[in-house]
Structure formats: C-alpha cells, structure tokens
Amino acid sequence: MLKNSKTELTQFIKQRAVELGFSWCGIAEAKFLEREAKHVEAFINKGFHGEMKYLENHFEKRLDPRKLVDGAKSVISFAFNYFQENNFSNSEIKVSQYAWGKDYHEVLKEKLKLIVNDLETKIGKFNARCFVDSAPVLERSWAANAGFGWIGKNTMMINKQMGSYFFLAEIICDLELNYDDAIAKDYCGSCNKCVESCPTQAIHGDKTMDGSKCISYFTIELKKEMTTDFQQKWNDWIFGCDICQQVCPWNRFSKPNTEDNFMPLFDFEKQTKKDWLEMTDEIFNSTFKYSPLKRAGLQKIKNNIASLKKS
Ligand code: SF4
Ligand code: SF4
Incomplete structure (x- = not known):
C-alpha cells in the first residue's frame, strides 16, 4: 500500500x-x-x-x-x-x-x-x-x-x-481516516407534527416507532393477509408512506434531486386504481424491472389496492 x-x-x-x-x-x-x-x-x-x-x-x-x-x-x-x-x-x-x-x-x-x-x-x-x-x-x-x-x-x-x-x-x-464530530443538538424541539399526523399512531414521540404499525410495513413487508382494519387508515398509500416526512418542517428546505436514475420510471399521477388492478405481470415486470416496487410485487400491490377499495 x-x-x-x-x-x-x-x-x-x-x-x-x-x-x-x-x-x-x-x-x-x-x-x-x-x-x-x-x-x-x-x-x-x-x-x-x-x-x-x-x-x-x-x-x-x-x-x-x-x-x-x-x-x-x-x-x-x-x-x-x-x-x-x-x-x-x-x-x-x-x-x-x-x-x-x-x-x-x-x-x-x-x-x-x-x-x-x-x-x-x-x-x-x-x-x-x-x-x-x-x-x-x-x-x-x-x-x-x-x-x-x-x-x-x-x-x-x-x-x-x-x-x-x-x-x-x-x-x-480498515483505513484510518479523519473523523467528523457528531451534532450534539436535537432540533425537533417541541414540534410534534409527525406524531400527530401519523395515521396509524406508529410514532411514539420518544424517537421510537412501532414498525409493525407503519403503512410501509403493511404495504411492502407484510406477507400474510391483513387481519386488522388498519388499511382504513392508509390514506391511499399503496407502497410505503411519506406523511411523517411531508409534515416535517425541516423538509421545507428539500431541493429536488438531479440524479437520472431516480427520475420517475412511471407516471404515477395518471394511473388510477382501476389501471393498477388491470395491470398485467408483463407490463409490471417490464416497467418496474429496476424499481423498488419489485420487492412487493404486483400481486401485493393489487391486494393493497383491493384493501383500500373495501374501506
Ligand atoms: S411512514 Fe406513515 S405510517 Fe409510517 S410512521 Fe410515518 S406517517 Fe406513520
Ligand atoms: S415533524 Fe420533524 S421536526 Fe417535528 S417532531 Fe417530527 S421529526 Fe421532529
């Protein structure tokens, strides 16, 4: 070396x-x-x-x-x-x-x-x-x-x-490098917006979250069929959820990313629930070949949408 x-x-x-x-x-x-x-x-x-x-x-x-x-x-x-x-x-x-x-x-x-x-x-x-x-x-x-x-x-x-x-x-x-200092302060202060806005009360306010109540868990990770009525609180999220970031005041400083790889692969805005339910495996596999949506798979996404429809 x-x-x-x-x-x-x-x-x-x-x-x-x-x-x-x-x-x-x-x-x-x-x-x-x-x-x-x-x-x-x-x-x-x-x-x-x-x-x-x-x-x-x-x-x-x-x-x-x-x-x-x-x-x-x-x-x-x-x-x-x-x-x-x-x-x-x-x-x-x-x-x-x-x-x-x-x-x-x-x-x-x-x-x-x-x-x-x-x-x-x-x-x-x-x-x-x-x-x-x-x-x-x-x-x-x-x-x-x-x-x-x-x-x-x-x-x-x-x-x-x-x-x-x-x-x-x-x-x-295993390289020895120069180390940065941690930030000593926590800037959440008295804000409680994320706690109050979480539709499933997954956020406890003490920096802990019940991951098993989070919409992201239900819509992506949970393999078995839903046995609770949580989907009534999903607010039309079918893959993940951004609510606790959307309400965070510190995100008013967010700037759009400029990475080509992260540009939308699909026009999510135009796609209706019906379009999703009618999507074939062939279309899903070609459109989302390189997407994180593969993790859930088309059937899981359709099940999520079907749950919303019942609510
Ligand atoms: S992602 Fe959504 S459901 Fe999960 S903790 Fe945040 S607001 Fe709650
Ligand atoms: S919304 Fe943001 S600043 Fe407010 S408590 Fe939650 S994480 Fe902290």
Missing part, C-alpha cells in the same frame, strides 16, 4: 462522493455502539419489527462494525438526496417518493464500489465492504455520529439545511 496521509485520503473520499452526486459524506470511528444497544434490544423485545425477523439477527454485528469487516477502523457514511420535484398530489393512489426511480440499493452500491476501486487504484488493496440500507448496519446512528444531523421523532435522519429525503449508505473499511 502506498503511503498517503489520513487527511489526503479523507479529502479524496469526500471529493469523489461529491463528484458521484452524494449530498454529504462524513466519517466516524468504527466502534461498539453502546448507546444504541439498549434501543435495539428494546425494539426487538417489544415486537416493533413485526414479521421482519431478519432484524433479530446479527445483534452483535449490528452494534459493532469490527464484527462485519476485519480490522475495521472507519465507517464512512454517505447521504443521497431523493426528493422529487413533482409531488403527484393529484394521484388516486400514492407511492413513496423513494420508490419512483430505479432501486437505490443497486444505484448507490455501484457508486460506493467506484469509490473503493478508486481508492485501491490510489493506495492498493484494503479491507472494505459497501452497505446500502442493509440490516446489519445501524446507518442512522453512523450518519449521526459523523455529523449529518439528528434522528427525529419520526426516526428519520434529519439535516438542518437539507431535510430528511435521503438515502444513506456506508463503506466500512
């Missing part, structure tokens, strides 16, 4: 992040997340993860990045804006903004790999793994530790200048 100073490498990474379209990059020392340990345990013990059993796994790895990557010294966090220009406010059905374009997992993973490759060209091989919204990494905690913002009452990561419409991603590596 060629000799480069910590400062040179840190600057190089942050510069590449900007060039690849990330809005922010910050770095924290890889260590055990002591404060988060009891929160993760309480979340699981209270069953707030619902059927998302994968969240029960890798407890140790989720709290200590050194158990994910041999010799890990740094967690490099990235934020990528996905706020959309058009809010499709007239659409008969609603799809969360993050899912309008191509699947962010794939788009951002490619960008992270480019940064790792560029670093290897510069300094030779090193140990690194790239993560995008991956269960073993507590990405909001790492972004907070590296100074991006604070975790709001809606449990989203919020930046004072840019709001919360961001994907987070990480490179965990």
